[in-house]
Amino acid sequence: MTVVPGVATADSVAIRGASCPERSVVRGRPPVLPPPAAHGDYRDTQAIPNGGNTIMTMTTTSTAPMLETHPAPIGIDRAQLAATIDTIVMCSQACTMCADACLSEEMVGPLKTCITRDLDCADICATTARVLSRHTGFDIAIARSQLEACVIACMSCGAECAMHADMHEHCRVCAEACSRCERACRELLATLR
Amino acid sequence: MTVVPGVATADSVAIRGASCPERSVVRGRPPVLPPPAAHGDYRDTQAIPNGGNTIMTMTTTSTAPMLETHPAPIGIDRAQLAATIDTIVMCSQACTMCADACLSEEMVGPLKTCITRDLDCADICATTARVLSRHTGFDIAIARSQLEACVIACMSCGAECAMHADMHEHCRVCAEACSRCERACRELLATLR
Amino acid sequence: MTVVPGVATADSVAIRGASCPERSVVRGRPPVLPPPAAHGDYRDTQAIPNGGNTIMTMTTTSTAPMLETHPAPIGIDRAQLAATIDTIVMCSQACTMCADACLSEEMVGPLKTCITRDLDCADICATTARVLSRHTGFDIAIARSQLEACVIACMSCGAECAMHADMHEHCRVCAEACSRCERACRELLATLR
Amino acid sequence: MTVVPGVATADSVAIRGASCPERSVVRGRPPVLPPPAAHGDYRDTQAIPNGGNTIMTMTTTSTAPMLETHPAPIGIDRAQLAATIDTIVMCSQACTMCADACLSEEMVGPLKTCITRDLDCADICATTARVLSRHTGFDIAIARSQLEACVIACMSCGAECAMHADMHEHCRVCAEACSRCERACRELLATLR
Numbered sequence: 001m002t003v004v005p006g007v008a009t010a011d012s013v014a015i016r017g018a019s020c021p022e023r024s025v026v027r028g029r030p031p032v033l034p035p036p037a038a039h040g041d042y043r044d045t046q047a048i049p050n051g052g053n054t055i056m057t058m059t060t061t062s063t064a065p066m067l068e069t070h071p072a073p074i075g076i077d078r079a080q081l082a083a084t085i086d087t088i089v090m091c092s093q094a095c096t097m098c099a100d101a102c103l104s105e106e107m108v109g110p111l112k113t114c115i116t117r118d119l120d121c122a123d124i125c126a127t128t129a130r131v132l133s134r135h136t137g138f139d140i141a142i143a144r145s146q147l148e149a150c151v152i153a154c155m156s157c158g159a160e161c162a163m164h165a166d167m168h169e170h171c172r173v174c175a176e177a178c179s180r181c182e183r184a185c186r187e188l189l190a191t192l193r
Numbered sequence: 194m195t196v197v198p199g200v201a202t203a204d205s206v207a208i209r210g211a212s213c214p215e216r217s218v219v220r221g222r223p224p225v226l227p228p229p230a231a232h233g234d235y236r237d238t239q240a241i242p243n244g245g246n247t248i249m250t251m252t253t254t255s256t257a258p259m260l261e262t263h264p265a266p267i268g269i270d271r272a273q274l275a276a277t278i279d280t281i282v283m284c285s286q287a288c289t290m291c292a293d294a295c296l297s298e299e300m301v302g303p304l305k306t307c308i309t310r311d312l313d314c315a316d317i318c319a320t321t322a323r324v325l326s327r328h329t330g331f332d333i334a335i336a337r338s339q340l341e342a343c344v345i346a347c348m349s350c351g352a353e354c355a356m357h358a359d360m361h362e363h364c365r366v367c368a369e370a371c372s373r374c375e376r377a378c379r380e381l382l383a384t385l386r
Numbered sequence: 387m388t389v390v391p392g393v394a395t396a397d398s399v400a401i402r403g404a405s406c407p408e409r410s411v412v413r414g415r416p417p418v419l420p421p422p423a424a425h426g427d428y429r430d431t432q433a434i435p436n437g438g439n440t441i442m443t444m445t446t447t448s449t450a451p452m453l454e455t456h457p458a459p460i461g462i463d464r465a466q467l468a469a470t471i472d473t474i475v476m477c478s479q480a481c482t483m484c485a486d487a488c489l490s491e492e493m494v495g496p497l498k499t500c501i502t503r504d505l506d507c508a509d510i511c512a513t514t515a516r517v518l519s520r521h522t523g524f525d526i527a528i529a530r531s532q533l534e535a536c537v538i539a540c541m542s543c544g545a546e547c548a549m550h551a552d553m554h555e556h557c558r559v560c561a562e563a564c565s566r567c568e569r570a571c572r573e574l575l576a577t578l579r
Numbered sequence: 580m581t582v583v584p585g586v587a588t589a590d591s592v593a594i595r596g597a598s599c600p601e602r603s604v605v606r607g608r609p610p611v612l613p614p615p616a617a618h619g620d621y622r623d624t625q626a627i628p629n630g631g632n633t634i635m636t637m638t639t640t641s642t643a644p645m646l647e648t649h650p651a652p653i654g655i656d657r658a659q660l661a662a663t664i665d666t667i668v669m670c671s672q673a674c675t676m677c678a679d680a681c682l683s684e685e686m687v688g689p690l691k692t693c694i695t696r697d698l699d700c701a702d703i704c705a706t707t708a709r710v711l712s713r714h715t716g717f718d719i720a721i722a723r724s725q726l727e728a729c730v731i732a733c734m735s736c737g738a739e740c741a742m743h744a745d746m747h748e749h750c751r752v753c754a755e756a757c758s759r760c761e762r763a764c765r766e767l768l769a770t771l772r
Contacts, residue, residue: 097256
């Protein structure tokens with residue numbers, strides 16, 4: 001059993017893989033936040049098992065409620081859009097951290113390209129999320145071209161990170177984030193015409 | 194019972210308030226992701242009840258795993274740091290969307306200041322999250338001053354949004370995000386010396 | 387004769403149009419910075435006449451010297467690249483300011499789309515400039531797709547601003563910045579294969 | 580005589596130091612742009628001698644005209660504000676390029692801290708310039724705290740770059756940009772109360 005140090009609390013224990021006994025019990029039920037603590041209720045990030053080798057964590061997001069209450073007509077499925085934006089935002093964050101983690105490795109030489117890809121992908125994802133968040137006079141041509149740039153950046157960054165995934169866990173996690181983001185952008189692109 | 198349209202799936206139903214029967218059953222257990230769907234597994238955002246008036250949603254984040262695997266020594270509790278970064282990132286996203294939602298309202302006049310605060314807070318939060326994500330030669334003076342700017346931006350933006358919370362749900366949600374972010378930044382600041 | 391208030395100094399007077407007597411004298415000579423003042427030598431921005439209706443100003447940039455001294459091979463003409471990056475950076479800045487100036491106008495209603503285009507174009511330009519600034523493992527596919535998104539954003543934003551150019555001088559200036567940026571990106575794209 | 584390759588044209592020759600014969604002739608006259616070329620008029624960047632060891636270049640900016648035409652009351656000298664914003668924007672750009680140039684050096688080890696400072700300073704400057712560009716409901720507390728963070732980032736980044744200035748010309752140029760930016764921010768801060 002592997003626990004993410006520091007994330008585990010009385011209400012939230014992160015467990016790796018299939019050894020989690022509660023797993024079958026709550027499978028298929030909605031994830032439920034423990035009641036907010038009396039203080040420290042900003043700790044919105046929670047570790048969760050995902051049945052595999054990776055510890056997944058989740059964080060509170062307002063993207064879906066914000067889109068739900070947006071007064072403008074939005075010609076895209078709002079739930080898919082909210083999920084896509086969050087995935088892109090979190091990919092940007094993963095790339096920023098992977099660049100820094102690579103830079104901290106003892107042997108930076110083989111990671112130079114990875115750092116550059118991470119920095120490019122972080123900026124491109126951040127901008128793409130913002131473009132997708134604005135619907136007052138939404139311009140589908142801008143959204144499409146920026147999404148296409150995002151797909152290309154995620155492909156390139158994900159491929160580079162994957163080459164170092166065996167050596168560096170942060171590259172493996174970042175490659176996963178890029179892959180999720182690439183797919184989310186492609187699926188959204190398919191609905192934008 | 195209020196369901197966030199489109200977010201609800203067979204595995205994840207968002208329910209407002211106390212009417213959720215599973216709530217007591219799983220209280221105290223770790224939140225568990227439903228098994229990934231055969232396709233569309235990028236839909237990482239999930240609606241969750243929080244026992245109050247607000248539908249909360251969560252999204253997958255790699256921030257905690259990325260920090261866990263960072264090779265540099267980090268003189269801050271990594272779990273708190275990861276949670277704080279995610280809270281700041283999501284506040285930035287909420288502010289970007291609130292600015293756009295305000296701009297889409299019929300009466301923009303009373304929301305002009307709110308839009309400006311949202312845009313400032315979005316940029317300041319985005320930069321603060323990045324500064325906190327870099328630990329290769331971490332400079333505590335930079336981190337502290339940027340965190341202080343973030344606290345002030347969140348206070349100002351949150352107060353402005355709160356003034357429109359009764360009229361505009363997006364302002365209410367954004368005010369909450371700013372408030373969470375402000376507290377998270379203050380608590381992190383208290384540990385940075 | 388129209389002078390940009392505050393920018394004019396004993397060493398640098400901004401004059402509109404053909405009435406500048408020094409113009410023929412120094413035509414063809416390199417522009418020369420006045421000797422730095424004893425203090426306040428940070429005032430790197432200078433107003434210059436451009437023979438037409440617009441007061442142009444210039445600011446000190448390090449982009450060309452930075453690219454000149456970059457140790458990596460760069461398969462693009464460095465002077466063109468530096469000029470393009472600066473044009474993109476300054477377009478981003480113009481768009482940020484146009485969005486805010488539009489928001490300050492008494493009648494915001496007709497400017498809502500313009501504000502959104504400005505915000506999108508500001509973010510896209512900022513990211514494009516950063517991508518073009520990184521040459522450690524330069525990925526031409528990323529650069530091309532981000533440049534294409536930049537061209538589309540500048541076209542769209544420039545066209546929207548041009549519709550308000552008669553009413554709002556800031557929209558006219560921003561439309562010019564977008565037009566210059568669009569052309570610079572197109573010319574750079576033509577050299578990237 | 581050192582010419583910046585590619586930037587020099589018939590109308591604009593960059594010459595290092597005191598060997599420029601035209602210097603005394605045009606000293607004290609306003610810098611004048613050569614007439615726009617028939618095509619390629621996007622090449623807004625020009626190399627200029629500054630009487631010392633550094634080739635300075637200038638680029639067209641719309642910041643001053645944009646601020647001049649801003650409809651809101653702005654309680655700051657608009658010319659100083661415009662010059663400060665441009666200096667901050669260009670410092671951000673220099674830092675982005677210095678981070679990449681450092682990463683391209685053969686020996687990255689001693690430059691790790693410099694890269695991190697550059698990335699932080701680039702983000703902080705970019706955000707500071709945006710905050711200073713928004714005057715629809717300007718919040719002086721936000722502006723002041725973000726300017727203070729910018730001063731600290733520029734001090735820290737400039738000091739780190741200065742340590743590598745003898746070895747790496749890009750670090751020397753970036754240190755100068757940070758120093759100019761720090762002073763500009765301090766002078767603006769002194770006027771903001």
